Amino acid sequence: MQATLHIAGLILCLLGFGPAEAATCRDPAGFDRWLDDFKRQAAAEGISPPAISALDGISFDPGIVAKDHGQHVFQQSFEQFSGRMVNSYRLHKGHALMKQYAATFDKIEEDYGVPTPVIVAIWGLETDFGAVSGNTPTLQALATLAYDCRRSDKFQAELMDALRLIQSGDLLPSAHGAWAGEVGQTQFMPSSYLKFAVDFDGDGHRDLMLSVPDVLASTANFLRGYGWQRGGSWEPGTANFAVIKEWNKADVYSRTIAFFATRLTGGNE
Numbered sequence: 556m557q558a559t560l561h562i563a564g565l566i567l568c569l570l571g572f573g574p575a576e577a578a579t580c581r582d583p584a585g586f587d588r589w590l591d592d593f594k595r596q597a598a599a600e601g602i603s604p605p606a607i608s609a610l611d612g613i614s615f616d617p618g619i620v621a622k623d624h625g626q627h628v629f630q631q632s633f634e635q636f637s638g639r640m641v642n643s644y645r646l647h648k649g650h651a652l653m654k655q656y657a658a659t660f661d662k663i664e665e666d667y668g669v670p671t672p673v674i675v676a677i678w679g680l681e682t683d684f685g686a687v688s689g690n691t692p693t694l695q696a697l698a699t700l701a702y703d704c705r706r707s708d709k710f711q712a713e714l715m716d717a718l719r720l721i722q723s724g725d726l727l728p729s730a731h732g733a734w735a736g737e738v739g740q741t742q743f744m745p746s747s748y749l750k751f752a753v754d755f756d757g758d759g760h761r762d763l764m765l766s767v768p769d770v771l772a773s774t775a776n777f778l779r780g781y782g783w784q785r786g787g788s789w790e791p792g793t794a795n796f797a798v799i800k801e802w803n804k805a806d807v808y809s810r811t812i813a814f815f816a817t818r819l820t821g822g823n824e
Contacts, residue, residue, distance in 0.1 A: 580704040586615035589702050593711070597718055606721045609694060609728035619691070619699045622734050623706075629805055637811040641818055645679045649819050652684060659768050663755070667775035668785030674774050676815035677741055677802065685740035685770070689733040693717065693726075697736040697745070710736070716745035725752065725761045739763030740770040743777075751777040777802065789813050 581589070590610060597607050631639075653660065653671055660671040675684075682688045697717055701710035713736055720726035726748070732738035736745065743752065743763055752761035755772035762769050775783075781801040782794065789795040791810055800809045 581702055583615045583617065586698075586702050590698060593698075593701070593714070597715060600715065602715070602718045603722050606718045609718065609721050610698065613695050613698050615702060616695055616699045619696050619734050620703050623700060623703070629807055631807065633807045633810050633814075636807050637814050640680055640811055641815045645683070645815070646818055648684055649675045649679050649815075652678075653819065656767060656771065659755075659771060663772050663775050667772065667779045667783070669775040669778050669783050670789075670816070670820075672816040672819035673778070673789055673799070673812070674771050675819055676812045677774055678771070680808070680812060680815060681742045682740050685767070688731075688740055688742070688764070689737070690731050691734045693730040693732045693736055693738050694728065696732070696734055700736065713745045716749045720745055720748055727764075730764065740767070741774045743773070747777060748773075751780055789816060 590613060594607050594610060597610075598604070629636075649672075653675055660674070663674070664670060678684050694714070694717060697710055697714040701707055701714045703710075717726060717736070721728055726738070726745075730738055733742060737743060738745070738748065740763060748761070748763060752763055752773040753769065753776050754761045755768040756762075756766050758766070760766075760769075761773065763773060778798050778801075781798045783798045784794050787793060787795045789799060790813060796809065796813055799812050800806070802812070803809055
């Protein structure tokens with residue numbers, strides 16, 4: 556990633572952008588005008604005025620752009636990363652939660668075919684089982700990345716989907732999450748939230764922030780949506796491991812999910 560970013564910076568300079576523009580290729584002073592245009596586009600796509608008003612007062616956050624442009628190639632080996640992340644606390648907590656929500660997990664596996672340890676592994680690695688889901692205002696993060704031109708098309712679509720979730724009542728305008736716009740206890744992007752989230756507790760809303768049944772079932776539904784094979788192994792090289800890589804394409808992270816899940820089944824203790 557470092558080399559890619561360096562080459563991208565050289566291209567920007569060759570196109571006439573100086574060092575300041577290379578950091579963000581749009582002038583932050585133009586953000587408000589862009590946001591007004593985006594609101595008009597949202598209205599044209601059928602987003603309601605109350606949902607669009609969630610964007611009122613949103614400001615450009617250069618810190619988010621800096622994080623996005625400053626990503627580096629993952630340096631840790633699988634042994635280093637898994638050794639740090641699959642620790643005694645997460646194993647103990649994971650086993651306790653498997654018992655606490657046993658009935659919910661049984662119903663999820665019956666409905667979606669995804670085993671409990673895989674869901675718990677994702678839950679634990681993403682947010683420490685919901686304890687650390689991020690403190691960045693979600694709409695501000697998405698709007699900032701949508702305005703910056705590195706991945707503007709992707710994040711404009713994500714911002715529009717976030718407004719659709721607000722319109723449906725599934726996401727609060729005040730939602731907070733990760734700096735890149737992921738929300739909830741297993742960190743869904745708005746597009747995945749819209750496509751895969753389910754109302755598993757039957758309260759009329761798909762709540763990935765506070766409803767544990769919704770969180771767990773939605774995670775299973777995501778994996779099923781990418782082809783999870785009921786009863787199959789999830790070890791590297793299997794079809795189900797390829798599905799885990801749809802959750803996170805980094806091989807080290809995907810292997811750590813699989814390893815954690817195996818430890819939770821009682822293997823490799």
